[in-house]
Amino acid sequence: MRWCWRLSRRCNWRKTGARVCCPRKMIAVIADDLTGAAELGGIGLAYGLEVELSVSVNPQSKADLLVIATDARSVSEPEAVREMTEVSRALRELKPLLIYKKIDSVLRGHILAETRAQLTVLGLTKALLVPANPALGRTLVGGQYFVDGKPLHQTHFAHDPEFPVTDSDVLKRFKITTEPVFVRNPSDALPDRGVVFGNVEKWTDLQAWVERIDHQTLLGGxxxxxxxxxxSRFPPKQKTATLVAPGNTRLYVCGSAFKESVDWVKKAVHSVQYMPKARLKSGALDESNRTTWATKIAERLQRRKPVIMAIDPTAVETSTTIQLRTDLAKTVRDVLNRTHIDELIIEGGSTASAVLREIGVSRLAPVHELATGVVRSKAIEIPQLHVTVKPGSYRWPPELGLF
Structure with missing residues (x-):
């Protein structure tokens, strides 16, 4: 049975103002990290949708696009499955038109285990996951993943600290156990059950996959x-030249280990406040060290000078990724307790989740898509604060640059 997804030709939305022909307008997204959630929220803005971004399901939400940011990629597999199960169950009660599973574009995370759990909760028989994005040079051809024509395992993703990529072959990267896993082209017959990864080489392949959706399939990618x-469903919002002027006090929090990010921080040497070396060497940032660090940052911000909080990768000895992330988040909290911040700009999804959790922000209202995947939002719980999140592998937009 075909899904009522596309706008009906009989539905004249230009005259009626109606966006859809189905009884429930809401589209729901479950993302495995905050930057991915914000990225899709930004797409919603581009299509004129009212977007709500939250870390939990709001039963009273009236948004056209409700995006739930989990932290599933940064926790253990059992924890990720539990979180995805709870969120999927809560979203099911809202009866949205569509639940979309946002996954990492290069397939990092606990994707198969999460997908199996979600299929069970939603009562579906198969999942169609289409991770590639040709617009960013990321393609999946014959089950082999490429970034700008280079096999994925030969790129910087091979050195990811949490999910290093060791093979570009999608099927070899996943442990196939109880759920059958397939790779298919848009024109291929699809199985009735299991998880299907969709090959994509160009934009028209993505459009072709849209034609294959039905009620019994969990869509993701x-x-x-x-x-x-x-x-395929909404008329794109007419773009206008909107100049975004960030506030005077800007705090950057860089939690990414990507080389491009590390190099960017090095260029801004006069604005950088690195985590104290005592923390990196001893494995414990005591209260006095954190207080000193937070005070230095706050004093610079009070002089209306931008500050970049970062970790010097050459100085790391014993600390784990999670410990460093926690220290960054607690220090941001301490800085906010000392001074006002207009713009909090965070790089890295796991870092962003940790920071927002520590400062008590659980809901964001996206207002600007500064660049692909880089979205500026109002913090609902701290009205004067704008939060911008950026995936570590994406470039900084000019509006947020320091040079």
């Missing part, structure tokens, strides 16, 4: 597939 889905 990255930025590209979600854009194709919205593009």
């Amino acid at each position: 990255g930025f590209g597939f979600f854009t194709a889905l919205l593009d």
